[in-house]
Amino acid sequence: MAEELKDHVIVCGYGLVGENIVDTLLQHRVKVVVIEMDGKKVELLKERGINVIQGDATFTKVLKSAGIERARAIAIAMDDDAKNLFAVITARSINSKIVIATRANDEMLKDKLKEAGAGFVATPNKSASNELFKELTKGI
Amino acid sequence: MKENGDETFNVMALTLIIAALVLIASAVVIWIVTKDLYTDAYFILEAFFDAQNTATSYSLAEWAFTVAPIQDLLPLLAVVIVDSLSRILIVSFILAAVIDLLEYANFEEAINELRARALRGHIILCGYNEMTESLIKKAKSTKMRYVVVNPDRNVAQSLGEKRIFNILGDYSDTDVLKKAGIENARAVIFASDNSMDNVRRNVYNIGINMAVIPEQLAGLEMGEFLIKARGA
Numbered sequence: 001m002a003e004e005l006k007d008h009v010i011v012c013g014y015g016l017v018g019e020n021i022v023d024t025l026l027q028h029r030v031k032v033v034v035i036e037m038d039g040k041k042v043e044l045l046k047e048r049g050i051n052v053i054q055g056d057a058t059f060t061k062v063l064k065s066a067g068i069e070r071a072r073a074i075a076i077a078m079d080d081d082a083k084n085l086f087a088v089i090t091a092r093s094i095n096s097k098i099v100i101a102t103r104a105n106d107e108m109l110k111d112k113l114k115e116a117g118a119g120f121v122a123t124p125n126k127s128a129s130n131e132l133f134k135e136l137t138k139g140i
Numbered sequence: 141m142k143e144n145g146d147e148t149f150n151v152m153a154l155t156l157i158i159a160a161l162v163l164i165a166s167a168v169v170i171w172i173v174t175k176d177l178y179t180d181a182y183f184i185l186e187a188f189f190d191a192q193n194t195a196t197s198y199s200l201a202e203w204a205f206t207v208a209p210i211q212d213l214l215p216l217l218a219v220v221i222v223d224s225l226s227r228i229l230i231v232s233f234i235l236a237a238v239i240d241l242l243e244y245a246n247f248e249e250a251i252n253e254l255r256a257r258a259l260r261g262h263i264i265l266c267g268y269n270e271m272t273e274s275l276i277k278k279a280k281s282t283k284m285r286y287v288v289v290n291p292d293r294n295v296a297q298s299l300g301e302k303r304i305f306n307i308l309g310d311y312s313d314t315d316v317l318k319k320a321g322i323e324n325a326r327a328v329i330f331a332s333d334n335s336m337d338n339v340r341r342n343v344y345n346i347g348i349n350m351a352v353i354p355e356q357l358a359g360l361e362m363g364e365f366l367i368k369a370r371g372a
Contacts, residue, residue, distance in 0.1 A: 009366055020359025021366070028367050073366050077359065099369040101362045107270065120365040124354035125271035131357055132329055133278045136263060 005031055005051070006070045012057035012087055013078035014041045017103055017124065021075045022050065033066045058086040063094060073099035076118075081109050085116055092117030166228055167235030248300065252307050256287045259321045263287075266311035266330040268295055268304075271354060275329065276304060289320050 008031035011021050018034065025032050033051040036042050045052040055062035057076065068074065068091060076087045084102050091100055101120040104110050110121045262285035265272045272288060279286045288306035290296055299306040309316030311330065322328060 007370075009370070016353065016355035017359040017362065020356050021363040024360060024363025025366060030367070030370060072370055075362050075366055077362065099366065101365050101369075103358050103362065105270075119369065120362065122358035122361045122365075123270075124358035125269065126274055127357040127361055128331075128354035129271045129274035129278065132327075133275060136284070136327055137282065 005033060005067050007031070007072040008033055008067065008070070010035060010063070010066045010068060010071050010074040012074065012076045014038075014045060014052075015077065015079060017077040017122075018075070021077060021101075026050075033071075035062055035066055058083055058090055060090055060094060063087075063091060068094050068098065071095065071098055073101065076100065076102040078103075079105070081105050085109065085113055088113055088116045088118050163228060163231055163235060166232035167239060169232075249296075249308055252287075252305065253319050255305070256307050256319060256321050259285055259287060260324045261285065261326045262321065262324070264289060264311075264317065264320045264322060264325050264328045266290075266317075266328065268299065268306075269331050272329070272331045287320050289316060 009025055010033050011018050011025070012035045014022065014034050014036040018036075022032055022034060031051075033053065034045055035053050035055060035057040036045065037054065037056060039054065042052050042054045053062060053066050055065070057063060057078065063074075074091050076084050076091070078084050078087070081104055084104065088100055088102055091098060100118045101122070102113055102118045103122045103124065104113055105124065107123045107126060110123060113121045263275075263279065265275060265286055265288045268288055268290045276286060276288070278284075286305065288299060288304055289309055289311040290299065290306055291308070291310045293308060296306055296308045307316070307320055309319065311317060311320075317328070
């Protein structure tokens with residue numbers, strides 16, 4: 001199925017971050033392929049009718065089987081910062097034009113991930129703090 | 141005569157001051173060195189003191205004062221010195237225990253709790269992590285009042301050193317949230333996965349309702365970025 005896709009978005013990791021990315025993309029009718037290691041989540045995604053590949057997104061072979069050469073963008077949203085960094089480097093080395101969004105738990109890694117080729121780096125704690133502060137300062 | 145009396149008084153006062161200083165210094169040294177095991181060390185010393193005290197009082201001293209010639213009093217002198225040192229150490233141990241108790245009482249915590257109760261329109265940050273750290277920076281820059289509630293004593297100590305206003309306690313406990321002045325708080329923010337349900341329950345009970353899931357927000361931000369990038 002993924003072999004036939006073009007201009008799609010690959011989402012690596014289907015945790016809370018990945019789930020929200022997939023939901024947002026599906027709302028906009030974007031074609032999505034998810035790469036996930038957990039068998040239970042893979043089954044769940046299949047039940048939902050979402051393209052899914054079981055495997056480690058840091059592996060070239062797995063990224064290629066998700067059609068990275070033809071993909072428009074990739075969202076790397078695994079829990080592990082080191083894995084995310086590795087996946088960014090691998091993705092960029094395969095497709096120099098692909099748009100890469102990733103997450104960093106440690107804000108210190110944000111610059112490193114951008115240097116490695118990520119166009120956008122989300123830091124969950126920073127996002128939450130910004131959102132909360134916006135809410136807290138409403139009307140002040 | 142009067143001058144002699146004054147001189148004696150001065151010598152006594154000086155001796156007492158020196159003795160007090162020696163005691164306090166010994167107590168502090170003992171407290172630092174044997175902070176975690178001073179109880180055991182104290183009982184060992186006390187046993188030693190009792191043993192040599194008995195020897196001094198009932199046998200050696202009696203023998204020394206009644207029978208021995210003056211040159212044989214040197215062993216007695218040694219015993220007296222050991223005896224005095226033991227007494228100094230015993231009192232020092234007691235003072236060290238008092239210092240320990242004062243530390244245990246932790247007046248800073250009590251003062252922080254009083255300060256927190258007096259706050260109005262503040263934010264309560266439950267737990268300490270990167271998110272709360274980021275919020276504290278923002279709060280400080282805008283002079284927004286805040287208090288961090290955290291259950292870990294070591295973290296509390298580190299927060300105190302960073303001059304971050306905090307109280308120690310489990311934030312899933314209603315009493316602890318009340319200590320943080322929840323009745324007068326503008327918002328409660330819980331930043332930890334632990335006890336999240338309990339906290340939510342407490343927060344809802346008191347009537348404040350605000351919760352953010354960092355991963356969810358990050359996912360939405362990434363999704364929005366990808367949608368925009370795709371359209372570009």
